[in-house]
Amino acid sequence: MNKKLKGKAYVLGDNIDTDQIIPAEHLVYSLSDEDESKKYGHFALSGTPPSEAGLPDGNMPFISGEKNESEYSIIIGGSNFGCGSSREHAPFALQKAGAKAVVAESYARIFYRNSVDGGFVVPFESTEKIFDKIRTGDELEIDFDSNTLLNITDGKKYELNPLGDVLPIIEAGGLFDYARQSGMIE
Amino acid sequence: MGKTITEKILAKSAKKETVVPSENVWLNVDLLMTHDVCGPPTIQIWKDEFGDKAKVWDKNKVAIFPDHYIYTKDEHAKRNVDILRNFAKEHNLPYYFDVGTTRYKGVCHVALAEEGFNIPGTVMFGTDSHTCTSGAFGLFSTGVGNTDAAFILGTGKIWEKVPESIKFTFDSEMPAYLTAKDLILKILGELTTDGATYCALEFDGEAISSMEMYERMTLTNMAIEVGAMNGIIAPDEKTKEFLHKIKTVEYEEFFSDTDANYLSQHNFNVDELEPLVAKPHSPDNTDTVKNVQGTKITKCYIGSCTGGKISDYKFAAQILFDRKVKTPTFIIPSTTNVAEQMEAETYKGKTLTDIFSDAGCSMAPPSCAACLGGPIDTTGRSVDNDVVISTTNRNFPGRMGSKKSEVFLASPLTVAASAINGVITDPREFLT
Numbered sequence: 314m315n316k317k318l319k320g321k322a323y324v325l326g327d328n329i330d331t332d333q334i335i336p337a338e339h340l341v342y343s344l345s346d347e348d349e350s351k352k353y354g355h356f357a358l359s360g361t362p363p364s365e366a367g368l369p370d371g372n373m374p375f376i377s378g379e380k381n382e383s384e385y386s387i388i389i390g391g392s393n394f395g396c397g398s399s400r401e402h403a404p405f406a407l408q409k410a411g412a413k414a415v416v417a418e419s420y421a422r423i424f425y426r427n428s429v430d431g432g433f434v435v436p437f438e439s440t441e442k443i444f445d446k447i448r449t450g451d452e453l454e455i456d457f458d459s460n461t462l463l464n465i466t467d468g469k470k471y472e473l474n475p476l477g478d479v480l481p482i483i484e485a486g487g488l489f490d491y492a493r494q495s496g497m498i499e
Numbered sequence: 500m501g502k503t504i505t506e507k508i509l510a511k512s513a514k515k516e517t518v519v520p521s522e523n524v525w526l527n528v529d530l531l532m533t534h535d536v537c538g539p540p541t542i543q544i545w546k547d548e549f550g551d552k553a554k555v556w557d558k559n560k561v562a563i564f565p566d567h568y569i570y571t572k573d574e575h576a577k578r579n580v581d582i583l584r585n586f587a588k589e590h591n592l593p594y595y596f597d598v599g600t601t602r603y604k605g606v607c608h609v610a611l612a613e614e615g616f617n618i619p620g621t622v623m624f625g626t627d628s629h630t631c632t633s634g635a636f637g638l639f640s641t642g643v644g645n646t647d648a649a650f651i652l653g654t655g656k657i658w659e660k661v662p663e664s665i666k667f668t669f670d671s672e673m674p675a676y677l678t679a680k681d682l683i684l685k686i687l688g689e690l691t692t693d694g695a696t697y698c699a700l701e702f703d704g705e706a707i708s709s710m711e712m713y714e715r716m717t718l719t720n721m722a723i724e725v726g727a728m729n730g731i732i733a734p735d736e737k738t739k740e741f742l743h744k745i746k747t748v749e750y751e752e753f754f755s756d757t758d759a760n761y762l763s764q765h766n767f768n769v770d771e772l773e774p775l776v777a778k779p780h781s782p783d784n785t786d787t788v789k790n791v792q793g794t795k796i797t798k799c800y801i802g803s804c805t806g807g808k809i810s811d812y813k814f815a816a817q818i819l820f821d822r823k824v825k826t827p828t829f830i831i832p833s834t835t836n837v838a839e840q841m842e843a844e845t846y847k848g849k850t851l852t853d854i855f856s857d858a859g860c861s862m863a864p865p866s867c868a869a870c871l872g873g874p875i876d877t878t879g880r881s882v883d884n885d886v887v888i889s890t891t892n893r894n895f896p897g898r899m900g901s902k903k904s905e906v907f908l909a910s911p912l913t914v915a916a917s918a919i920n921g922v923i924t925d926p927r928e929f930l931t
């Protein structure tokens with residue numbers, strides 16, 4: 314797997330719940346149908362209150378206009394990212410929109426598991442609060458080996474917690490690939 | 500060192516002597532539950548991964564409840580129920596509860612209890628965050644996503660990190676103006692929405708022992724709101740009685756050791772607590788009802804797996820009896836079983852159903868309905884700048900429909916009292 318990940322930051326605050334990531338009314342769409350599932354990208358993060366969308370300024374939608382993909386690929390959050398319902402549609406929507414990783418102080422359990430087991434986005438934990446230090450649009454680089462996040466725009470570096478137990482699942486690409494590689498299933 | 504009930508159940512399921520918190524273990528699952536929102540994508544992943552000829556690991560261990568988007572004209576939602584129906588037919592699943600038939604039950608978490616799926620000592624996973632509700636019966640139950648569920652569907656196994664436990668003891672006798680909802684809001688106010696992430700919440704004490712099973716489920720239901728993995732109450736006579744009314748089952752009971760290790764322990768005297776609300780837009784934004792008394796509301800909602808059980812309607816009926824609501828009030832029972840009990844259960848000689856219709860409430864058939872907003876044509880959905888007071892479990896922005904609306908969470912007593920006055924009202928005003 315690619316040991317470095319580069320992309321633009323999209324900054325959010327604490328307690329980003331799954332209704333903000335993908336509002337419930339959109340959950341009717343198929344996740345497997347190529348065309349229909351694009352809607353998940355389109356509506357990703359559409360539930361965040363405008364003033365809190367894209368900090369520090371706000372009013373910066375994750376997806377602009379009719380697009381299904383975002384120009385931002387690294388999402389920055391605070392504590393308890395992904396709280397709320399168990400919908401796997403949430404990390405799926407982020408992935409559909411082109412997000413590769415989330416860096417937050419902490420995660421709700423189900424969102425974390427879904428991100429890892431479904432192989433959607435890599436959920437990194439920052440060791441400190443960072444959403445007030447990074448601006449939406451900043452160029453970021455995550456280094457998997459040194460567990461660091463570099464803000465290329467201002468040169469500041471932040472530490473990340475090691476992925477630990479879930480790293481093999483992330484490296485395999487998700488739970489099924491992991492189970493296949495380790496001989497648990499055929 | 501002693502063990503908690505959660506640790507003991509997980510050890511049994513992992514076929515290990517003991518387990519310790521933070522350890523990752525592979526569990527053998529006793530029941531997998533899914534519904535119309537997460538069932539179809541789970542089935543799709545399962546098919547993609549295990550192939551067209553795949554077999555469900557154990558068809559007696561899968562329960563499927565269409566309940567979320569049931570009474571809607573939305574074509575996608577209907578298609579999703581068709582997927583469940585075809586899957587159940589194709590694999591001959593005995594526990595599929597189809598909508599539009601006499602087998603239809605309603606909201607999964609309450610139906611699981613009523614259909615006898617909540618067996619003490621077992622391990623249940625469900626594709627819904629409120630699967631923790633079932634823990635009221637002394638079992639380990641928690642929510643997972645579709646990939647995890649698809650994995651279970653094919654293998655009967657899943658990995659899980661053993662949680663640390665946090666214990667809440669509620670002493671004294673419950674005063675008439677309090678319900679389990681007030682207790683869990685109290686916990687939310689203290690712990691906040693991530694205060695128990697990856698933890699087990701254990702409840703005990705005199706107030707819990709004397710609580711009926713439906714009420715206990717309100718506590719475990721909202722364990723997820725503090726970020727917990729599961730909520731659990733050790734089985735007792737009330738558990739046994741409830742289960743034996745449904746069917747005779749053998750089960751193993753587990754109890755926490757007196758020297759078990761807890762991350763923290765909290766004690767409350769229920770007679771010192773007051774009716775509480777969670778103000779917009781988070782379940783941990785709690786306050787006393789007194790402090791927000793007088794806030795104008797435009798809608799009242801009594802329903803969902805949290806606040807649409809028979810126990811909730813018995814509370815509401817005490818206040819709505821012989822009175823009229825000032826604010827549009829929606830009564831949406833969680834299950835068909837609850838709806839039937841509302842016809843049979845009486846308060847001062849009148850059935851609950853009659854009490855509510857005489858009070859001017861709107862009633863709708865059992866389903867999740869507006870608890871999670873749902874498609875545009877969902878009964879009770881919040882619109883525009885609605886200010887709703889609701890017995891449900893979440894009030895995140897847009898949760899009940901309109902992103903501009905505000906939702907207060909409260910007990911069925913508080914919602915009923917507020918419905919009468921058209922403003923948020925302390926239930927004690929009507930209970931003296």
Ligand code: SF4
Nearest residue numbers: 606803804867870871
């Ligand atoms: S009633 Fe509400 S909380 Fe309960 S399962 Fe349905 S949508 Fe979820």
